[in-house]
Amino acid sequence: xxxxxxxxxxxxxxxxxxxxxxxxxxITRCVGCNWKGDTRNTGKTCIDLHAAHVEQVWYQAxxxxxxxEIAELPVRSVVRFNGLTxxxxxxxxxxxxxxxxxxxxCTPDANDLPALLIWHPDWDNPIxxxxxxxxxxxxxxxxxxxx
Numbered sequence: 001x002x003x004x005x006x007x008x009x010x011x012x013x014x015x016x017x018x019x020x021x022x023x024x025x026x027i028t029r030c031v032g033c034n035w036k037g038d039t040r041n042t043g044k045t046c047i048d049l050h051a052a053h054v055e056q057v058w059y060q061a062x063x064x065x066x067x068x069e070i071a072e073l074p075v076r077s078v079v080r081f082n083g084l085t086x087x088x089x090x091x092x093x094x095x096x097x098x099x100x101x102x103x104x105x106c107t108p109d110a111n112d113l114p115a116l117l118i119w120h121p122d123w124d125n126p127i128x129x130x131x132x133x134x135x136x137x138x139x140x141x142x143x144x145x146x147x
């Protein structure tokens with residue numbers, strides 16, 4: 001779990017395939033993977049089904065299955081263990097890490113898995129894209145937007 005995609009990454013990779021005239025109107029597809037959805041007998045639109053698919057991919061990308069993945073998370077990561085509690089990882093020094101839950105110390109073990117990553121510190125500094133497709137790690141000023 002060293003590289004965790006942002007929600008924007010998942011949405012960009014799993015875009016909705018805009019159907020052509022030759023496509024069946026009840027089938028929806030994902031551009032980023034081989035997923036297909038069938039709207040018949042679901043009561044949902046193509047967009048609803050695709051949104052559910054993206055939500056599932058985003059959930060799977062943030063699911064932690066091993067204690068090693070937890071150990072690899074950086075300081076300030078927020079994780080929901082076993083669907084019950086939310087903890088924040090605080091690194092005290094080079095000797096170890098400590099998980100804090102509502103002010104109490106805890107040590108996650110295999111019984112707390114799977115866990116769900118709620119927040120990753122890298123999500124604080126997203127790479128922004130301006131109107132011309134230029135990528136930067138700094139916010140885009142209004143003057144830059146006008147040019």
